[in-house]
Amino acid sequence: MxxxxxxxxxxxxxxxxxxxxxxxxxxxxxxxxxxxxxxxxxxxxxxxxxxxxxxxxxxxxxxxxxxxxxxxxxxxxxxxxxxxxxxxxxxxxxxxxxxxxxxxxxxxxxxxxxxxxxxxxxxxxxxxxxRMSPARLEVARRDWVALADLTAPRIALLVGGPVRAEGMDPTRAAAIGAEVAGFAGSVLATASRRTGGAATEALAASLAGVPHRLHRWGDAGPNPYAGFLAWADAVVVSGDSVSMLSEALATTVPVFIADPGGLGLRHLRLHGGLIAAGQAKMLAAAPTPFDRPRLDEAxxxxxxxxxxxxx
CATH class of the missing domain: 3.40.50 (Rossmann fold)
Structure with a gap:
C-alpha cells in the first residue's frame, strides 16, 4: 500500500x-x-x-x-x-x-x-x-456464482503433489479422483504445479463420469480456486500440501484429507493434529458430514x- x-x-x-x-x-x-x-x-x-x-x-x-x-x-x-x-x-x-x-x-x-x-x-x-479470509471467500462466492448450477453436493478437490519429485503418481491421482467421484454430485477440481501433467490427465479421466470443473496448472483465464472453496459442500485435499489444507480450513464445510502416498512424519503430524482438533478427517470417512468451526489462524x-x- x-x-x-x-x-x-x-x-x-x-x-x-x-x-x-x-x-x-x-x-x-x-x-x-x-x-x-x-x-x-x-x-x-x-x-x-x-x-x-x-x-x-x-x-x-x-x-x-x-x-x-x-x-x-x-x-x-x-x-x-x-x-x-x-x-x-x-x-x-x-x-x-x-x-x-x-x-x-x-x-x-x-x-x-x-x-x-x-x-x-x-x-x-x-x-x-x-490469505483465504472470510471476506475473500464471500467475494469469490459472488464472482463464481455460476458454480451454483453444478449438482450438489459440490466437492472441491484440491490436488497437490510431492515437493521434490516429478509429479504425483498418476495411479494415485486417478484413485483419489475416482473415490471422490463416487460420492460427489459434482467435482470442483484443481491441480497444482507439483501435480504434474500425467497425474492431472489421470485425474481428468477419473472424473469423466461426473459433472465437474477441472482447473489445470497454467490454464488461461481467472483462477477459480477461491470460487471452488466458496461453493463447496465439502473439500477433499491431498495431504502433501500444508497451504491447501490450511486454506480449505478457512471454509466451514467438512474437510477430508486424501493420502497421496509417500508422506513424511511432518505431514503425518499435521494430519493428526487437524483430526485431533476436529478440523478434518481422512478421506475414508467421507462423505459423512461433520461440523467444524472455521479456522483462521492469520x-x-x-x-x-x-x-x-x-x-
Missing part, C-alpha cells in the same frame, strides 16, 4: 511463502507496505547475521527510511532481511523457522506439526497462515499483534 506505512510485509517470490506474511498483514486492518523480495546468487547461503546480502541490488534499493515499526515476514531466506530491519527499530513477526537469530524475533509463528518449543516469542498454530496472529500493542 503506501510507501510511508508503519507496517512492512516482506513478500518472498514464492507465492505460498509470501501468502503467510500477507495473510497476517491483511487481517490487521491498517495500511501496510508490501516489499517484494528478489533473491540473488548469495541467497542460498546461510546468513547467521542480519543482512540484505541475499537480495538482488534492485531489491535492496527498496530498503530506505523511514523505517517501519512492524515487519511481517515468512521463510528462511527472509529472516536475515527482517533482522536487518529489526536493528533499525522494527518489531519482527516471522512465519516458519528462521534458521538463525530466533531470539531476535518478537513473535515466531510456527506450525504445531513442526513441534516448536515453548518460548515467550513463539506462537504455535494449526497449519499455516494464508486472524489469531493479527489479534495477538494488536494485543501486544505493536501497531
Amino acid at each position: 503506501t510507501a510511508e506505512a508503519a507496517v512492512w510485509t516482506l513478500a518472498d517470490p514464492r507465492a505460498g511463502t509470501a501468502a503467510q506474511a500477507l495473510g497476517i498483514a491483511e487481517r490487521l486492518g491498517v495500511p501496510f507496505r508490501t516489499v517484494p523480495l528478489a533473491w540473488g546468487g548469495m541467497a542460498g547461503l546461510p546468513w547467521p547475521w542480519p543482512s540484505l546480502g541475499g537480495l538482488t541490488p534492485a531489491a535492496r534499493a527498496a530498503f530506505r527510511p523511514p523505517w517501519p515499526r512492524l515487519v511481517i515476514s515468512a521463510g528462511r531466506r527472509a529472516a536475515p532481511v527482517a533482522r536487518w530491519l529489526g536493528r533499525r527499530g522494527a518489531r519482527l513477526v516471522h512465519c516458519m523457522r528462521p534458521g538463525f537469530g530466533a531470539a531476535e524475533f518478537d513473535l515466531l509463528v510456527l506450525g504445531r506439526h513442526d513441534r516448536p518449543k515453548e518460548a515467550a516469542n513463539i506462537l504455535p498454530i494449526l497449519g499455516a497462515c494464508h 486472524a489469531r496472529v493479527a489479534a495477538e499483534i494488536r494485543t501486544r500493542g505493536w501497531l
Whole structure:
C-alpha cells in the first residue's frame, strides 16, 4: 500500500511463502507496505547475521527510511532481511523457522506439526497462515456464482503433489479422483504445479463420469480456486500440501484429507493434529458430514499483534 506505512510485509517470490506474511498483514486492518523480495546468487547461503546480502541490488534499493515499526515476514531466506530491519527499530513477526537469530524475533509463528518449543516469542498454530479470509471467500462466492448450477453436493478437490519429485503418481491421482467421484454430485477440481501433467490427465479421466470443473496448472483465464472453496459442500485435499489444507480450513464445510502416498512424519503430524482438533478427517470417512468451526489462524496472529500493542 503506501510507501510511508508503519507496517512492512516482506513478500518472498514464492507465492505460498509470501501468502503467510500477507495473510497476517491483511487481517490487521491498517495500511501496510508490501516489499517484494528478489533473491540473488548469495541467497542460498546461510546468513547467521542480519543482512540484505541475499537480495538482488534492485531489491535492496527498496530498503530506505523511514523505517517501519512492524515487519511481517515468512521463510528462511527472509529472516536475515527482517533482522536487518529489526536493528533499525522494527518489531519482527516471522512465519516458519528462521534458521538463525530466533531470539531476535518478537513473535515466531510456527506450525504445531513442526513441534516448536515453548518460548515467550513463539506462537504455535494449526497449519499455516494464508490469505483465504472470510471476506475473500464471500467475494469469490459472488464472482463464481455460476458454480451454483453444478449438482450438489459440490466437492472441491484440491490436488497437490510431492515437493521434490516429478509429479504425483498418476495411479494415485486417478484413485483419489475416482473415490471422490463416487460420492460427489459434482467435482470442483484443481491441480497444482507439483501435480504434474500425467497425474492431472489421470485425474481428468477419473472424473469423466461426473459433472465437474477441472482447473489445470497454467490454464488461461481467472483462477477459480477461491470460487471452488466458496461453493463447496465439502473439500477433499491431498495431504502433501500444508497451504491447501490450511486454506480449505478457512471454509466451514467438512474437510477430508486424501493420502497421496509417500508422506513424511511432518505431514503425518499435521494430519493428526487437524483430526485431533476436529478440523478434518481422512478421506475414508467421507462423505459423512461433520461440523467444524472455521479456522483462521492469520486472524489469531493479527489479534495477538494488536494485543501486544505493536501497531
